[in-house]
Amino acid sequence: MRFEIILSGFGGQGILFAGNLLALAGMYQGYQVSFLPVYGPEMRGGTCHCTVIISDREISSPLVKEPGYLIVLNLPSFFKFIPRLRSGGLAIVNSDLVERRETEEFHNLTMDKEILWLPLSSLAEQAGSPLALNMCAIGAFNGLLKLFSEKIFKKALREMLGKDKAHLFEVNRRAYLKGKSAIKNLKESI
Amino acid sequence: MSKPFDFPKCLKRNTFHYCPGCHHGIVHRLICEVIDELNLKDKTIGLASIGCSCFLYFYIDVDILEAPHGRACSVATGIKRMRPDLFVFTYQGDGDFSAIGLGDSIHAASRGEKITAIMINNTVYGMTGGQVSPTTLLYQKTTTTPLGRDPQREGYPLKVAEILATFEAVAFCARSAVNNPKRVKETKNYLKKAFKAQLENKGFSYVEILSSCPVNWRMDAVSANYHVDKLTEVYPLGIFKELPPKK
Amino acid sequence: MKSKRILVKGVEAIALGALAGGCNCYFGYPITPQNEIPELMSVELPKRGGVFLQAESETSAINMVLGASAVGARAMTSSSSPGISLMSEGFSYLIALELPCVIVNVMRGGPGLGGIEASQGDYFQAVKAPGHGDGKFLVLAPYSCNEAYELTAKAFELAEKYRNPVMILSDAILGQMKEPLTLKSPKIKTLEKDDWILSGAKDRPGRVIKSLFLDSAELAERNLKLKQKYQKMEVEIKFERLAEGSEELIIVAFGSMARICKEAVFNLRARGYPVGFFRPITLFPFPRKALCELAESHQKRKKFLVVELNCGQMVEDVASALCGKGDILSLAYPPSVLPFPEDIEREIIKCLNLSTSLNV
Numbered sequence: 001m002r003f004e005i006i007l008s009g010f011g012g013q014g015i016l017f018a019g020n021l022l023a024l025a026g027m028y029q030g031y032q033v034s035f036l037p038v039y040g041p042e043m044r045g046g047t048c049h050c051t052v053i054i055s056d057r058e059i060s061s062p063l064v065k066e067p068g069y070l071i072v073l074n075l076p077s078f079f080k081f082i083p084r085l086r087s088g089g090l091a092i093v094n095s096d097l098v099e100r101r102e103t104e105e106f107h108n109l110t111m112d113k114e115i116l117w118l119p120l121s122s123l124a125e126q127a128g129s130p131l132a133l134n135m136c137a138i139g140a141f142n143g144l145l146k147l148f149s150e151k152i153f154k155k156a157l158r159e160m161l162g163k164d165k166a167h168l169f170e171v172n173r174r175a176y177l178k179g180k181s182a183i184k185n186l187k188e189s190i
Numbered sequence: 191m192s193k194p195f196d197f198p199k200c201l202k203r204n205t206f207h208y209c210p211g212c213h214h215g216i217v218h219r220l221i222c223e224v225i226d227e228l229n230l231k232d233k234t235i236g237l238a239s240i241g242c243s244c245f246l247y248f249y250i251d252v253d254i255l256e257a258p259h260g261r262a263c264s265v266a267t268g269i270k271r272m273r274p275d276l277f278v279f280t281y282q283g284d285g286d287f288s289a290i291g292l293g294d295s296i297h298a299a300s301r302g303e304k305i306t307a308i309m310i311n312n313t314v315y316g317m318t319g320g321q322v323s324p325t326t327l328l329y330q331k332t333t334t335t336p337l338g339r340d341p342q343r344e345g346y347p348l349k350v351a352e353i354l355a356t357f358e359a360v361a362f363c364a365r366s367a368v369n370n371p372k373r374v375k376e377t378k379n380y381l382k383k384a385f386k387a388q389l390e391n392k393g394f395s396y397v398e399i400l401s402s403c404p405v406n407w408r409m410d411a412v413s414a415n416y417h418v419d420k421l422t423e424v425y426p427l428g429i430f431k432e433l434p435p436k437k
Numbered sequence: 438m439k440s441k442r443i444l445v446k447g448v449e450a451i452a453l454g455a456l457a458g459g460c461n462c463y464f465g466y467p468i469t470p471q472n473e474i475p476e477l478m479s480v481e482l483p484k485r486g487g488v489f490l491q492a493e494s495e496t497s498a499i500n501m502v503l504g505a506s507a508v509g510a511r512a513m514t515s516s517s518s519p520g521i522s523l524m525s526e527g528f529s530y531l532i533a534l535e536l537p538c539v540i541v542n543v544m545r546g547g548p549g550l551g552g553i554e555a556s557q558g559d560y561f562q563a564v565k566a567p568g569h570g571d572g573k574f575l576v577l578a579p580y581s582c583n584e585a586y587e588l589t590a591k592a593f594e595l596a597e598k599y600r601n602p603v604m605i606l607s608d609a610i611l612g613q614m615k616e617p618l619t620l621k622s623p624k625i626k627t628l629e630k631d632d633w634i635l636s637g638a639k640d641r642p643g644r645v646i647k648s649l650f651l652d653s654a655e656l657a658e659r660n661l662k663l664k665q666k667y668q669k670m671e672v673e674i675k676f677e678r679l680a681e682g683s684e685e686l687i688i689v690a691f692g693s694m695a696r697i698c699k700e701a702v703f704n705l706r707a708r709g710y711p712v713g714f715f716r717p718i719t720l721f722p723f724p725r726k727a728l729c730e731l732a733e734s735h736q737k738r739k740k741f742l743v744v745e746l747n748c749g750q751m752v753e754d755v756a757s758a759l760c761g762k763g764d765i766l767s768l769a770y771p772p773s774v775l776p777f778p779e780d781i782e783r784e785i786i787k788c789l790n791l792s793t794s795l796n797v
Contacts, residue, residue, distance in 0.1 A: 020444075020615065023444055023615060023616075024444045027442060027444050027617045032616075032617070033444070033615075033616060033617060034614055034615070034616045035444070035614060035615040035616070036610070036613070036614040036615075037613060037614075037615075059616070060696045060697070060699040060700035060703065060778075061696050061697040061699070061700035061701075061777070061778045062610065062614045062616070062693075062696065063610075063697060063775060063777055063778070064777070065777035065778070065779050065780075066779075200643070231637075231638055231639075232637045232638065232639035232640075233637035233639070234637060234638070235508070235635050235637065237504075238647070244649060247643065247645040247647065250643070251638065251642060251643040252637075252638050252643045253635040253636065253637060253638050253643050253644045253645075254635075254643060254644075254645050254646075254647075255504070255507050255534075255635055255645075255646045255647075256534070256645075256646065256647040256648060256649060257500065257503075257504075258500060258503075258526055258527060258530050261496070261497070261500035261503075261527070264492065264496075264497040264498075264500035264501050264504070265500045265501070265503050265504035265507075266504060267490070267497075267501050267504060268462075268464065268500065268501035268502060268503060268504025268505035268506075268507075268508075268510075268512070269504040269505065269507065269508050269635075270504075271462065271488045271490060271501070271505065272461075272462055272488055272504075272505040272508050272509075272510040272512075273508045273636075276508070276636075276637055277637075293493060293494060293496075293497070294493075294496075294497050294500070297492075297493040297497065
C-alpha cells in the first residue's frame with residue numbers, strides 16, 4: 001500500500017501545515033511517511049505545494065512525478081498539477097476558488113481522473129474560520145481513504161498546533177469534520 | 191640586599207628573533223611580568239597571531255594557540271566561552287587586529303567577550319616587508335605607498351582605541367608606548383588593569399601599544415625609538431575607557 | 438520496547454544527532470537551507486550547559502569552533518555552500534592544528550549565490566580540498582533522517598579519534614524533507630584529550646598548538662604524518678550495496694540523489710532489469726576497494742552509471758577507483774533541476790541498450 005499526495009495552493013492557505021499533519025498522522029498510524037515541502041520564496045505569498053508519501057514499506061524517493069492524489073486549493077495549482085495526476089488518480093478541488101467552467105475547456109486534462117469538487121473555503125467559514133480550509137481538505141481526504149483514526153488526527157493536530165496555538169484546536173477539528181461529512185455526502189450523491 | 195628586578199618566570203630564555211630596536215621584546219617581557227605578578231600562568235591561554243609576533247610561543251611559557259590571520263579574537267571567543275575559568279589574551283599587530291581582523295575584533299569587543307586584546311601598532315606590516323596598514327601615518331612612505339600615504343587613496347589612520355572606547359561592553363581601553371622608561375611602566379600598569387578587567391569579568395579589555403619598526407621605517411634603532419613620539423601626535427596616549435571596579 | 442519515533446526535517450535530525458553525540462558548543466551564521474540547526478541548538482545547548490553563539494560571519498564562526506576545540510570542546514558549526522567557502526581557510530587550519538570538530542554542509546545550488554534548491558555541487562570541495570594545502574576531511578553523506586542522526590552523532594567520536602574535522606555533507610532535499618526519526622541513544626565514545634588540549638600550563642611547561650613550520654623538513658614530516666592519518670581513516674569506510682555482481686549496470690549515487698536512484702532501481706528490478714545499486718556513505722575515504730570488488734565479481738564487465746546533482750564530480754572518483762574495470766557513464770544533473778525516479782529509469786534503460794559506453 002502506498003499513497004502519494006501533492007497538496008497545492010496559495011501561500012497562507014496552510015498547505016505545508018496540512019501536508020505536515022498528514023505525514024505526522026500517517027506516522028502515528030504506524031506507516032512509513034515522508035513530507036517534502038517547497039520552501040523559500042513560495043513560503044511568502046506565491047503558490048506553494050508539498051509532497052506527502054504514506055506507505056507500508058520503506059520510502060526511497062521523496063519526490064513524486066505522478067501522484068495518485070491531489071489536494072488543489074486554488075486555480076494555478078489546478079493547471080500546474082492536474083496534468084501530473086496519475087491516470088485513475090483522484091483530486092479534491094476547492095470549488096470556491098477553482099470554478100468548474102474555468103477548467104471545462106481543459107476537459108482532456110481530467111478525462112481519466114476523478115475530480116471531487118468541494119466548496120472548501122465555504123465549509124471552513126461554516127466551521128468558524130476561513131483559515132481552516134486546509135483542515136476541511138484533510139477531513140475530506142481522510143474521509144475518503146480512512147488512513148488514520150479520529151483519535152490519531154486529534155493527536156497529530158494537537159502536536160502541530162503546539163502550546164501557542166492550542167486555542168485553535170476546536171475550530172480546526174470542526175473544519176476537519178465538515179470536510180469529512182461533505183465528502184461523504186458528495187460520494188453518496190454521485 | 192633585595193633584587194629589584196628579575197627575569198620573569200614565564201619568559202623563556204630564548205634570544206629574541208626581533209630586529210634591533212623593535213619593541214616586541216619589551217612588551218613580551220611586560221606581559222610575562224604581569225602574568226607572574228597576578229599568578230596567572232596556570233590558567234593562561236595566549237593567542238599568537240600572524241605577523242612578526244607569531245613566534246610568541248618561543249618566548250612566553252604559557253599555553254599558546256596560533257590563530258589564523260586576523261581571527262585571534264574569534265578564536266579567543268571560542269576558548270573563553272567554553273572555559274570561562276581560563277585567562278585568555280590575544281597578541282596581534284595592527285595589520286592583524288585592525289585590517290584583516292577588524293570585523294572579528296570589533297564584534298568580540300561589542301559582545302563584551304571576557305578577553306584581553308593587545309595590539310602592537312607600528313603602522314606597517316612588519317613581517318611581509320613594510321607595506322601600508324590602516325594605521326600608517328599620512329604621507330608615511332611604505333613599500334606599497336612609495337610616495338607616501340595619500341588620504342585620497344589610502345584614507346586616514348584608523349584610531350582603534352578611540353573606536354573601541356565608545357563600546358558599552360568594553361571594560362578597559364588604553365593606548366601606550368614603550369619608547370621610554372616612564373611609558374614602559376605605564377604600559378605595564380595598563381596591561382595589569384586590562385588583565386584585571388578580564389579577571390573581574392567586567393568585559394572586553396584592550397591595550398594598544400605604539401611600537402617601533404626600525405627596519406621598515408628605514409631608520410636606525412635609536413631614531414626609530416624617538417620617532418614613536420611622532421606617532422603619539424596622531425595616536426594620543428592614555429586611558430580611553432575604564433569601568434569602575436565592580437561593587 | 439518500542440523506541441520513540443518523531444517526525445523531523447533532515448536538518449533537525451542532524452542537530453539532534455549532534456546533541457546525542459555529545460556536542461557541547463555550536464557557532465554559526467544563518468544561511469538557508471540549514472537555519473533549523475542553529476535555531477534548535479540555541480534552545481537545546483544552553484539547557485544542557487553547553488554554549489551557543491551566533492557569530493558575525495562564517496569566518497568568525499569557524500574560528501570560534503577552532504578555539505573551543507583547542508580547549509577540548511565537542512564543537513560544531515553548520516552552513517550551506519557559500520558559507521562553507523568562507524570557512525575554508527579555517528578548515529585548513531583545523532586540519533593543520535589537528536583539532537577535532539564537526540562541520541555540516543547542507544549544500545545548495547551554486548556557483549556564486551546560486552539558489553536554495555538542492556545540489557551536490559560541493560562534492561569536490563568536501564572530498565578533495567576543503568581548504569588550501571594538502572588537508573582532508575573525513576566526509577560522511579547521510580541519505581535519510583535516521584542516518585543523518587546516527588552519522589552526526591558518530592562524527593564527534595571519529596573527529597576525536599583522528600583529531601581531524603569531520604564533515605557531514607547533506608543537501609537541501611534531505612535537509613528540508615521530514616520523515617520519521619527513531620530516537621536512540623547511540624554509543625559514542627569519549628576520548629582522553631588531556632595530553633594535547635590547552636588548559637593552562639599547570640605543573641607542566643606551556644603547550645603550543647601551531648601550524649607554522651618554516652623548516653621544510655619539519656613541514657614535510659608533518660604532511661606525511663597527516664597523510665598516514667588519512668590512510669588510517671580507511672577502516673571507517675561505509676557504503677550500501679544492493680547488487681549481486683551479476684547485473685549489467687550498477688547505479689552509483691550518494692545522499693538525496695541515491696534515494697531517487699534507489700527507487701528507480703527497485704522499480705526496474707521488479708520488472709526484471711539487471712540493475713544494481715551502490716551508495717558510498719563515506720565520501721572520503723572513498724569506497725574504492727568495494728567498488729572494484731563489485732566490478733570484478735561474476736567475471737562480468739559492467740556499466741557504472743554515476744548519477745549526481747552537479748555537472749559530474751563523483752564520477753571521477755568512481756572512474757579512478759575502477760581503473761578501467763568497468764564502463765563509466767555519467768548522468769549529471771546540474772544544481773536545482775531534480776529528476777524523478779521515472780526520469781532515472783528511462784536513462785538506465787537507455788544505457789542498458791547502449792552497445793558501447795559513453796566516454797566520460
